[in-house]
Amino acid sequence: MIRTISLTLSALIAALLMTFAVVGPASAHSDTFQSTPADDATVSTPVTELQFTFVEAVEPSFAPEVLLTTDAGVAVPLGAPTFDASGATMTVPITGGALPNGSYTAAFRIVSADGHPASGELVFTVEGSDADPLAVEPVEEVVSPEPLTDDMLRTADIQESQGQLQLGLGLAAAAAVVVAGVLVIVAVRRRRNSDSK
Amino acid sequence: MPPRNSSPAESDTSVSRRNFLLTAGVATGALAVGAVGVGTSVANGTAQSVPQASVGLTVPFYGKHQAGVDTPAQSQGTFLGWTLKPGSDREAARRLMSLLTDDAARLTQGAPALPDNDPYLAGHPDRLTVTFGFGPGFFRTLGLQDKMPAGFTELPAFSIDKLTPQYSGGDLVIQVGSDDPLTLSHAVRQLTRTARSFCSKVWSQSGFTRDQGTAPAGSTGRNLFGQIDGTINPRTTSELAAQVWATGQPSWFDGGTCMVLRRIEMALDPWDKLDDGGKELSIGRRLDNGAPLTGTHEFDTPDLNAKDEKGLHVIPTFAHLRRAKTGNDHEKFLRRPFNYDEGIHPDGSSNVGLLFAAYMANIETQYIPVQQRLADLDLLNTWTTPIGSAVFAIPPGCQPGGYIGEGLLA
Numbered sequence: 001m002i003r004t005i006s007l008t009l010s011a012l013i014a015a016l017l018m019t020f021a022v023v024g025p026a027s028a029h030s031d032t033f034q035s036t037p038a039d040d041a042t043v044s045t046p047v048t049e050l051q052f053t054f055v056e057a058v059e060p061s062f063a064p065e066v067l068l069t070t071d072a073g074v075a076v077p078l079g080a081p082t083f084d085a086s087g088a089t090m091t092v093p094i095t096g097g098a099l100p101n102g103s104y105t106a107a108f109r110i111v112s113a114d115g116h117p118a119s120g121e122l123v124f125t126v127e128g129s130d131a132d133p134l135a136v137e138p139v140e141e142v143v144s145p146e147p148l149t150d151d152m153l154r155t156a157d158i159q160e161s162q163g164q165l166q167l168g169l170g171l172a173a174a175a176a177v178v179v180a181g182v183l184v185i186v187a188v189r190r191r192r193n194s195d196s197k
Numbered sequence: 198m199p200p201r202n203s204s205p206a207e208s209d210t211s212v213s214r215r216n217f218l219l220t221a222g223v224a225t226g227a228l229a230v231g232a233v234g235v236g237t238s239v240a241n242g243t244a245q246s247v248p249q250a251s252v253g254l255t256v257p258f259y260g261k262h263q264a265g266v267d268t269p270a271q272s273q274g275t276f277l278g279w280t281l282k283p284g285s286d287r288e289a290a291r292r293l294m295s296l297l298t299d300d301a302a303r304l305t306q307g308a309p310a311l312p313d314n315d316p317y318l319a320g321h322p323d324r325l326t327v328t329f330g331f332g333p334g335f336f337r338t339l340g341l342q343d344k345m346p347a348g349f350t351e352l353p354a355f356s357i358d359k360l361t362p363q364y365s366g367g368d369l370v371i372q373v374g375s376d377d378p379l380t381l382s383h384a385v386r387q388l389t390r391t392a393r394s395f396c397s398k399v400w401s402q403s404g405f406t407r408d409q410g411t412a413p414a415g416s417t418g419r420n421l422f423g424q425i426d427g428t429i430n431p432r433t434t435s436e437l438a439a440q441v442w443a444t445g446q447p448s449w450f451d452g453g454t455c456m457v458l459r460r461i462e463m464a465l466d467p468w469d470k471l472d473d474g475g476k477e478l479s480i481g482r483r484l485d486n487g488a489p490l491t492g493t494h495e496f497d498t499p500d501l502n503a504k505d506e507k508g509l510h511v512i513p514t515f516a517h518l519r520r521a522k523t524g525n526d527h528e529k530f531l532r533r534p535f536n537y538d539e540g541i542h543p544d545g546s547s548n549v550g551l552l553f554a555a556y557m558a559n560i561e562t563q564y565i566p567v568q569q570r571l572a573d574l575d576l577l578n579t580w581t582t583p584i585g586s587a588v589f590a591i592p593p594g595c596q597p598g599g600y601i602g603e604g605l606l607a
Contacts, residue, residue, distance in 0.1 A: 062515040062576060067508045107507035111515060115579030116471060117478045121507050 035106070039122035046098035047126055049091050050078075050106055054118070057087030062111035066092050071103040074134055087113065100131040253321040253377070258305045260594040261452045263601065265328035266531070266556050267437055270418065271374035273381045274535040275403040276458060276552065277389065278367030278587060279396035281338045290339055291606045293395040294329070297371070298600035300387050301327035310387040323377035324409075325384055329601045330456050330589030334368040344605055346443060346450040348559030349590045352457070355572035357583060364460045364585025367399045372456075372554075376409045402460060402585070404535025404552040417487060417495065420536055421463055421549050422580070424480055425487030427532045428495055429522075440529050443558040449604030452593030455560045459553040460537075460585030466546050468580045479576040481518030489518060515576040521567055528566050530557035550581075560588060 036051040037043045050068065058064065060083060068076040079093035090110070104126065109119040256264045281290070300310045305325045309316035333351055336342050371388050375381040389398075406418045420426040431440045443453045468476070473484055481499065482489055489499035490511050501519055503511040512519050523529065532555050539548040557563040571578070592602045 062574070065509050065514060069508065107509055109509045109513060111576060114467070114470070115479075115576060117475050117513065117515075117576070119507065119509060 033118075033120055035122050037122075037124040040124070042125045042127055044126075044128040046129065046131075047094065047124075048098050049093045051089060051091050052108060052110075053089045054110065054112065055088070056112040056114065058083060058090055059111045059113050059115065060087070064090060064092075064111075065109040067105075067107045068092075068094070069105050070134060071105070076104070076134060096134070098129055098131045099126045100133045101126050101129050102133075253307055253323045253380070255306050255322050256324050256326050258302045258327075258594075259596050262442060262454070263328045263591055263594045264305070265326035265372055265374055266441065266454055266533070266591065268324070268326050268374070269415070270406050270533050270535070271324050271326070272376045272406050272408045273378050273403070274372070274374045274405070274552070274554075275381060275385050275401065276554070277371040277373070277385065277392070277401050278332075278399040279369040279371070279392055280334060280366075280399055281368045281396055285338055285395065287339050287341075287606055289395055290335075290602070291600075293369075293392070294602045294606060295600040296391045297327075297329060297388060298595065300391055301329075301601075302597075304384045304387060310391075313387060315383060318379060318383035321377055321380050323375050323380050325375040325377075325380055326373070327384065327388065328370075328372040328374075328591060330370040330372070330591040331602065331605070332366065332368045332370065332587060332589050334366070336590075338368060339606075341605060344447055344449065346453065346455065346590050347446050348561040348563075349455050349588070350561050350565075351588060352560070352565065352568070352586055355568060355583070357572045357578050357581075358586065359582050359584055360586050361584055362399075364400050364402060365587055367587050367589070369396060370456070370458070370587065370589045400585070402458075402537065402552055404537040406535060418534070420534065420551055421465065421538070422468055422476070423484055424476075425482065425495060426534060426551075428482075428487055429529070431529065431531055437531070439526065440563070441531050441556050441558060450590065450592065454556045454558060454591045455564075456589045456591050457553075457555045457557075457560060457564055458585070458587045458589070459555075459583050460550060461553050462548075462550040462582045462584050464546070464580045464582070465549060478513050478516060479579075481512040481516030490516075513576070515574060517571070517575050517577040520570050520573075520575045523567060525566075527559075527562050530555050530563050530567075550584075556591070 032055050034053045037047060050066070060081075064081050066078055066081060068078055070076065076099070077095040079095050081090045081092045083090055090108075102125070103123065105121060105123050107119070107121045109117060111117050256268055258264060303310050304319055305322055305327055307320050307322045309319040313319060333345070333349075336345050369392070371385075371392065373381055373384050373388065375384065385401075392398075412418075417425050417427045417430075431437050441454050443450050443455070445451065471479070477484055477490060487495040488497055491500040491503040492498070499512055499518055499522065501510075501512055501522070505511050532553070534554060535552040537550055537552055542548050555564060592605065595601055595603060
């Protein structure tokens, strides 16, 4: 009986650990991002902007720091970032239009709605572009100068997106409970089988 | 001019003579574990043969400047805010300040106030200091607006402020500091008994730093976020003269200073959700030793242009250090903060924060530009909220027979 309980407990603990593995620690949540172009992608369509999607909304009053450089270390001029209604997708225009062929590195640092700073980096390659090669000029990264003014709307958006995140967490937790249940049943059955021998 | 050092002439008064030897040691900034040991051994071993008032360490009361500003922060501090009673005139203010000065001169040197119902609580001053300051209302009520110090002004409303009257304003501040909480409580009570005959209380705020002897003497304190706080303070006599002590206009304020007292609530629970990397980025300094993220030692000069391997600023654009830092010598001042801990809010969160006490010759030119930059942008604002604010003109010190504020009220 005690062994059954201990098996059950270890199954529950395993399930909890899986939950955390799926969701990730809170401190790292805003480091996770998707992008267009994607990391390691080779792109043949014109690249005129960079788009980043984060797990949480970005706090726009803390100007994001965004850099785009060629593999030769030339900085590509960027415009001010804009955000979608959720606040979690950031679009940064490339001032000079479509990128010429070559390999690029993009880096960013943002602050998410809960005040957590996050930074990341991605590399992509442009092929088949008919844009002229970039003029070599030292350009500093562009920082968005003006925070958004419609704070009310922004706050509502952020709350909504947090609700979605919480829903996601809830589903993950529910899945973990199901997994735990299955593990417990399997463990108990194995235990019974071994007992019957 | 050594800060608050004592000359024999200054100390040879009825209230401080007995403590001259101890005083000289403390005032030169030599306070350390050893110095605390002096008081302890006297108290434990030879109390019978030593006069009561010589137990404990004293900071001189009389001098060019009031004590409690360039005095290394004591472990305990209390600020009392008062409003003058309606109809107060200059004669009442003179009597108030004469009596308060007398109380402070006695208590800081280990002697009971007159009268003092608990004289045995007075004999262990443990670096007790009492500092007085006048709010804008003090000048208005007494018709002395034209004698307000240059650059002494109310603060503008900052966007980050959520001020409550409970911790804001005041015509008179009494700042009391000591390394001994019992001594502090006794001194506060004596001063309160005097003040309330002329004034009504607005607020009382208490805070703490580390206990003396638990950190190396002269080391920079930590706040409840765990940050080393106050690295860029003026330390030398010439830095203090340039940043803290007023000179010139008006002449009565020569040797005085201005105090900004801000009560800053700190949201510890959300702060705790930030990892150490995020905490360091928010301030721009390392948590372990306070070094700028571009340096290795606390007092290294931050390099605001330094980039990391990704090309991003090592000290981010939103970091408190970058926003507060100034190359302008006219925007520097002394920070002498105390932490506060008022227990637990009904929702279970911690009711803690910082009594941010800052001292400068001119609020308008030295303090407001820095505070405005921090209000405009500072990631640390995410976890901090100013809930109280007050400004006071701290008059110069006085000599035996005089009283604090005599240049204004005489």
